[in-house]
Amino acid sequence: MRGGVAEPTSTNCISYVNHDGVSVRDGATRPVPDRSVILPSGFRLLTFHAALHGLASAMAGGFAGAFLLTLGLGIPAALAAQAAIVGLRFVLRFAALAVVRRTGLRGGLAAGTALSALGALLLPGAAEPALLGAWLLATAAAEALYWPAYHAATAATAEDGRLGRQVAERTAVGAGVAVVGPLAGGLLLAGFGEAAGFAIAATVALLSVLPLLGLGEVAAGPVPRPGEALRGDRRAMATFAADGWIAAGCGHAWPLLLFATMGASYQAFGVANALAGLAGAGASLLCGRAVDRGRRDRWLLGVCLALAASFALRAASAWSPPAALLANAAGAAIAGAYAPVVMSAVYARARRSGEAYRTQLAAEAAWDAGAMAGLVVAAAVAALAPAPSLAVLPAALGLVALHRCVRRIDATPPAGRLVPG
Numbered sequence: 375m376r377g378g379v380a381e382p383t384s385t386n387c388i389s390y391v392n393h394d395g396v397s398v399r400d401g402a403t404r405p406v407p408d409r410s411v412i413l414p415s416g417f418r419l420l421t422f423h424a425a426l427h428g429l430a431s432a433m434a435g436g437f438a439g440a441f442l443l444t445l446g447l448g449i450p451a452a453l454a455a456q457a458a459i460v461g462l463r464f465v466l467r468f469a470a471l472a473v474v475r476r477t478g479l480r481g482g483l484a485a486g487t488a489l490s491a492l493g494a495l496l497l498p499g500a501a502e503p504a505l506l507g508a509w510l511l512a513t514a515a516a517e518a519l520y521w522p523a524y525h526a527a528t529a530a531t532a533e534d535g536r537l538g539r540q541v542a543e544r545t546a547v548g549a550g551v552a553v554v555g556p557l558a559g560g561l562l563l564a565g566f567g568e569a570a571g572f573a574i575a576a577t578v579a580l581l582s583v584l585p586l587l588g589l590g591e592v593a594a595g596p597v598p599r600p601g602e603a604l605r606g607d608r609r610a611m612a613t614f615a616a617d618g619w620i621a622a623g624c625g626h627a628w629p630l631l632l633f634a635t636m637g638a639s640y641q642a643f644g645v646a647n648a649l650a651g652l653a654g655a656g657a658s659l660l661c662g663r664a665v666d667r668g669r670r671d672r673w674l675l676g677v678c679l680a681l682a683a684s685f686a687l688r689a690a691s692a693w694s695p696p697a698a699l700l701a702n703a704a705g706a707a708i709a710g711a712y713a714p715v716v717m718s719a720v721y722a723r724a725r726r727s728g729e730a731y732r733t734q735l736a737a738e739a740a741w742d743a744g745a746m747a748g749l750v751v752a753a754a755v756a757a758l759a760p761a762p763s764l765a766v767l768p769a770a771l772g773l774v775a776l777h778r779c780v781r782r783i784d785a786t787p788p789a790g791r792l793v794p795g
Contacts, residue, residue: 381560387628416531419585421544424524426582428548432555432647434494434575435513439626440643449630449765456626457749460618462514464742467735468566470519479523479731484583486520489513490603491576495712498568504751515777522738525729526594529724538688541721542714545654549710560644562794591730594731607727609779610720614737615744616714616776620681622748623769624705627756628688631763635698636772646702653703654710670780674715678777680708685770687747712789744772 442452474482493512499505532540562571598605629647636642684705691697724733748769756765 383472396407396483402445405622409506414528416527416589417540419588420524420608421547423483423585424581425547425551426578426585427490428551428699429489429555429558429580430575430579432552433559433578434497434572436496436556436629437559437571438513439630439641440638441497441563441568443633444501444638445646445744448756449627449634449762450753452630453627453749453753453756453765455506457746457753459510459514459517459751460742462510463518464515464739466515466518467522467739467742470522471597471599471735473519473732474523474731479527479594480586480589482519483527483586486516486518486523486585487579487618489516489707490599491521491579492516494572494576494579497572501623506551509700518710520540522731522735525721525738526724527589529721529730529734530734531727532721541718545713549651549654549706552654552706556644556647556651558644560641563640589705594729596729596732598735600763602732604736604739606739607733609782610673610723610733610737610739613716613720613776613779614741614781616772618741618744618746619748619772619793620739620769620776622745622752623685623766624681624688624709624747626745627752627765627769628702628751631688631692631766632698632702634762635693635695649699650702650706653707670719673711674777674780677712677715681705681712682773684708685766688765688766689761692761716776716780736768748772 439452439456442455443449447455470482473485477485489512493509493516494508496505496512500509528541528544559575561573562574632646633643670717684701687701687704688698691701709794720734720737724730727733751768752765755768756762
């Protein structure tokens with residue numbers, strides 16, 4: 375599959391370039407130059423973009439919850455703010471359809487990235503209610519646009535037979551970024567203040583648009599109309615809903631607890647996450663190769679059991695910085711194996727459907743629903759439980775659903791046609 379981004383057409387169908395160098399759009403064909411010999415693959419361009427985008431996210435978004443705590447918000451309030459972002463994102467997905475229909479996937483990715491840069495610039499003023507609301511809205515709109523387009527482009531540009539390894543390699547690149555980003559973010563915020571630190575992160579986010587300029591067209595299927603947006607692949611949606619519930623604990627509640635445990639120090643928080651990034655890289659590559667050899671189910675059970683243990687370790691370690699550091703690194707190593715197991719299954723299903731964008735849009739909406747519910751529960755536990763660290767434990771319940779969903783995700787073929795590879 376040659377990478378690229380769709381351009382809008384009269385029927386809102388995202389087109390693609392097949393292996394013969396033929397552009398296919400609305401049933402018509404016309405010869406176009408085969409640029410694969412001079413341009414990087416779409417998947418590699420997306421990986422380069424994802425590295426820069428992830429670096430910006432680690433420098434800004436990774437510290438957003440921590441910054442809210444420095445403003446005086448408690449952990450329950452910070453979790454409630456994140457739940458508000460997820461809820462807004464769910465609603466704004468319908469507006470995102472109009473943007474992607476008009477600009478294609480590349481335009482959706484670029485617009486989402488620009489809005490995330492705007493959010494980073496607004497965050498330092500979050501002490502003012504108006505600017506806090508503007509940050510919530512910009513962040514929600516950015517994610518509503520960005521993530522369905524990103525996952526759809528990844529599914530469409532990946533190669534059959536190498537999907538697990540490709541996802542693992544991208545996760546490993548992300549793990550490397552997760553080392554540099556927190557270190558740079560922590561040093562910038564501690565040394566130069568939030569305004570300068572978040573402004574630099576916004577600049578890096580805008581630079582991540584440059585690799586997208588080299589993309590051509592992506593076979594991501596038609597852009598659904600608003601009434602059809604949530605009629606996606608039910609197995610993929612169930613998998614993402616479970617993942618969203620789990621992420622409420624390990625991706626939202628735990629970083630707040632870790633920051634508090636590290637004495638509310640940006641530098642200590644950054645170092646802790648950098649060490650965790652190192653732990654995640656090796657596990658990701660090892661697991662990705664196992665997925666390509668047909669061992670997904672075996673790794674799936676191990677990953678789910680390890681994640682369950684990591685939730686218990688996190689809940690028990692928030693009282694001690696060294697213990698929290700160890701729990702954070704262990705959790706990152708497990709997450710490095712988790713991503714190839716789960717995402718390769720969803721990407722493969724999206725490719726087979728022939729409607730990658732629609733599949734990922736509906737799956738992301740399901741993720742929002744799972745994450746919002748998980749965040750509300752986590753906020754309630756943090757407010758009412760004897761120890762705020764117990765807020766991570768409800769997320770472990772999602773592992774049962776996740777294991778069942780991923781095991782059964784290949785049991786029946788998705789509706790639609792095969793994405794050309």
